[in-house]
Amino acid sequence: MKIEEVPQDRGMITDDRREVCYAIDDQGRYVLTGSAGWEPKNIANRQAWEQIDQSITAAWQAFMPARPARWPTTWPCIKWTRDFWPNMPASPGSKSGCT
Amino acid sequence: MTDNVSATLHIDFDHRQAAHCESGVCANLLRHYGLDISEAMAFGIGSGLFFAYLPFIRVNGLPLTTYRCEVGGIVKRVTRRLGCRVRWQKFRDPHKAMDALDEMLAQGVPVACRTGGYWLPYFPPAFRFHFNMHNLVVCGKSADQYTISDPVFPDLEHCSRKDLGKARFAKGALAPKGAMYYVESAPGTVDLAIPARQGIREVCRRMLSTPVPLIGIRGIRYLARQVRQWPRKLGEERAILYVGQLIRMQEELGTGGAGFRFMFAAFLQEAAELLALPRLMDLSHTMTAVGDHWRKFAVIGGRICKGRASADDNYDAMADLLQVCADGEAAVYRELLQRIKG
Numbered sequence: 001m002k003i004e005e006v007p008q009d010r011g012m013i014t015d016d017r018r019e020v021c022y023a024i025d026d027q028g029r030y031v032l033t034g035s036a037g038w039e040p041k042n043i044a045n046r047q048a049w050e051q052i053d054q055s056i057t058a059a060w061q062a063f064m065p066a067r068p069a070r071w072p073t074t075w076p077c078i079k080w081t082r083d084f085w086p087n088m089p090a091s092p093g094s095k096s097g098c099t
Numbered sequence: 100m101t102d103n104v105s106a107t108l109h110i111d112f113d114h115r116q117a118a119h120c121e122s123g124v125c126a127n128l129l130r131h132y133g134l135d136i137s138e139a140m141a142f143g144i145g146s147g148l149f150f151a152y153l154p155f156i157r158v159n160g161l162p163l164t165t166y167r168c169e170v171g172g173i174v175k176r177v178t179r180r181l182g183c184r185v186r187w188q189k190f191r192d193p194h195k196a197m198d199a200l201d202e203m204l205a206q207g208v209p210v211a212c213r214t215g216g217y218w219l220p221y222f223p224p225a226f227r228f229h230f231n232m233h234n235l236v237v238c239g240k241s242a243d244q245y246t247i248s249d250p251v252f253p254d255l256e257h258c259s260r261k262d263l264g265k266a267r268f269a270k271g272a273l274a275p276k277g278a279m280y281y282v283e284s285a286p287g288t289v290d291l292a293i294p295a296r297q298g299i300r301e302v303c304r305r306m307l308s309t310p311v312p313l314i315g316i317r318g319i320r321y322l323a324r325q326v327r328q329w330p331r332k333l334g335e336e337r338a339i340l341y342v343g344q345l346i347r348m349q350e351e352l353g354t355g356g357a358g359f360r361f362m363f364a365a366f367l368q369e370a371a372e373l374l375a376l377p378r379l380m381d382l383s384h385t386m387t388a389v390g391d392h393w394r395k396f397a398v399i400g401g402r403i404c405k406g407r408a409s410a411d412d413n414y415d416a417m418a419d420l421l422q423v424c425a426d427g428e429a430a431v432y433r434e435l436l437q438r439i440k441g
Contacts, residue, residue, distance in 0.1 A: 030365035040401025
C-alpha cells in the first residue's frame with residue numbers, strides 16, 4: 001500500500017483523530033501515516049453492531065415471555081410496559097421491544 | 100501541580116502513536132528504558148506475525164481468525180530476547196490491583212495494563228466493543244485521573260480510577276484479571292541483530308511447519324477451502340456474517356493494515372539494514388504485495404457484506420485470493436529461513 005492509497009473513509013472515527021497505518025513512500029520505504037478509516041472495515045464494524053443490537057433485542061424478548069408477540073396489537077403492550085415501569089425504555093436495543 | 104504534590108505523579112514518558120497496542124506498548128516501554136526500537140522492530144523481534152483459523156473458538160458466535168500471535172507473546176519474547184526483566188502480576192481484588200499500580204507509579208515506574216476496551220471512556224463510541232486484549236501504559240496520576248499512554252491514540256489520554264478499575268477487571272472471554280507488567284531492569288545497549296534473526300526464524304517456522312492444519316500457511320489454505328463452501332454450507336445470510344468477522348479480525352484492532360502483513364514488511368526493511376542483508380528488502384516488497392492481496396480480499400468481502408457485489412465479487416474470488424496470499428507468504432518465509440542462516 002502506497003501513501004497515496006491510504007484510505008480516508010470516515011465512519012468509525014468521528015473526530016479528527018487518526019489511526020496509524022503502514023504504507024510505503026516514493027522510495028519504497030515504510031512510513032507510518034494516519035488513516036481516518038476504510039470502507040470495508042466500516043462495513044464490517046457496522047455489521048457487528050447490528051448483530052449486537054439484534055442479540056439485545058432477542059434477549060429482551062426472551063426475557064419478556066408471554067408478552068408482545070401474542071398480543072393482538074402493539075399498543076396494549078406499550079401501555080402495559082409504561083404503566084408498570086414508567087421509567088423503562090421501550091427496548092434497550094435500537095428496535096422496538098414490542099413486535 | 101505544585102500545591103498538591105502528593106496526589107500528582109508525573110512520569111516523563113515519551114508517548115508515540117502506534118498501529119497495534121501490544122507492539123506499541125512494548126516499543127514505548129523499552130524506549131523509556133533507553134532501548135530505542137520501533138513498533139515494527141518490536142513486532143518482528145517478538146515474532147508477532149501469525150495466522151490461525153479456529154472455527155471452534157467463537158467470538159460473538161462467529162469463528163475466530165487471528166493474524167497475530169497469542170496475547171502477551173510479543174512482550175514476553177521481545178523482553179526475553181533483549182535481556183530485560185519484566186514483572187507480570189495478576190490480581191483478584193480490584194482495589195489491590197489499583198493500589199499496586201499506584202505504588203509502582205509512586206516509584207516512577209510506568210506500568211502497562213491489560214484492559215477491556217469497552218470500559219475506557221476515551222474510546223470513540225463506535226470502537227467500544229467488549230474486547231479484552233487491549234494494552235496501555237499508565238504513566239501518571241493526578242487526583243482521581245490517571246494519565247494513559249494508549250499507543251493507538253495520538254495523544255496522552257485520561258481515565259478515572261473507577262473506569263480504569265473496571266477496564267482492568269472486564270469480564271468475559273480472555274478476562275484480563277487486572278494483569279499488569281513493568282520493566283524491572285533493562286540492559287543499557289543491546290545488539291538487535293541476534294534477536295531479529297530469532298524473531299524471523301520463529302515466525303517462519305511457525306507459519307511453515309506447524310503440524311496443525313488450521314495454523315500458518317496450511318491454515319490460510321484451509322480457510323480458502325472453507326470460504327468457497329460458506330454460501331452453500333451456511334446460507335447467504337450467515338456466510339455474510341462470517342465474511343464480516345474475517346474482515347474485522349484482519350483490518351480492525353490495530354493491525355496496521357492487511358492483518359499485520361505491512362507491519363512485518365516494515366520490520367523486514369529495518370532488518371535488511373540491521374543484518375546487512377539487502378535481499379530482505381526485496382522480500383519486504385514481496386510481503387507488501389501479499390498484503391495488498393489481503394486488502395483486495397477485504398474489499399471484495401466488504402462489497403459482499405454490503406450487497407454491492409458485482410459478478411466478479413464472489414466467494415470463489417475471495418478463496419482464490421487467499422490461495423495467492425498463501426503462495427506468496429510461503430515463498431517469503433522459505434527464503435527468509437535460508438537467508439538468515441548465515
